[in-house]
Amino acid sequence: IRRIHGLTLDQYHALAEKQNFLCVICQEEPVVRKTKKRQLDGYVVDHDHTTGKVRGLLCHTCNAGVGFLKDNPDVLLSAAMYVENHRTT
Numbered sequence: 001i002r003r004i005h006g007l008t009l010d011q012y013h014a015l016a017e018k019q020n021f022l023c024v025i026c027q028e029e030p031v032v033r034k035t036k037k038r039q040l041d042g043y044v045v046d047h048d049h050t051t052g053k054v055r056g057l058l059c060h061t062c063n064a065g066v067g068f069l070k071d072n073p074d075v076l077l078s079a080a081m082y083v084e085n086h087r088t089t
Contacts, residue, residue, distance in 0.1 A: 005045045005054055015057055016043065023059040025066075030059040 001007045007015070023030055023043075030042025044063040046055045049071060058066070069075045 001045060005047060005052075007045065007054060012045070012057075015054075019057055023062050024056040025058055025062040028059060030057075033060070 001009065001012050022028060024046075030044075032042050042059060043057040044060055046058045046063055046066065047053060048055060066076065069079055
C-alpha cells in the first residue's frame with residue numbers, strides 16, 4: 001500500500017474507519033478474499049489514474065465497475081440513468 005499508493009498502514013486503517021469500514025459506493029462490507037500467498041481484507045485502494053491521488057477504499061466489484069467505465073463521471077452517470085430507466089418494480 002505504501003509503495004503503490006503512498007499510504008502508511010495507519011493512514012489506511014484511518015481511511016477505513018472514516019468510511020465506517022464500508023465500501024464508499026455500495027455501502028457494504030468488502031468480502032475478505034484469500035489468495036495462495038495471503039488473505040486480503042477485501043478493500044481496494046481507489047485512486048485517480050492521472051494524479052495518483054487516493055479517493056477512497058472500495059470493494060473489488062465497485063472498483064472494477066468504476067474502472068470498466070473508464071473512471072469517467074459522464075459514463076458512470078449515463079450507466080446509472082440507464083439502469084434507473086430500465087428498473088422493473
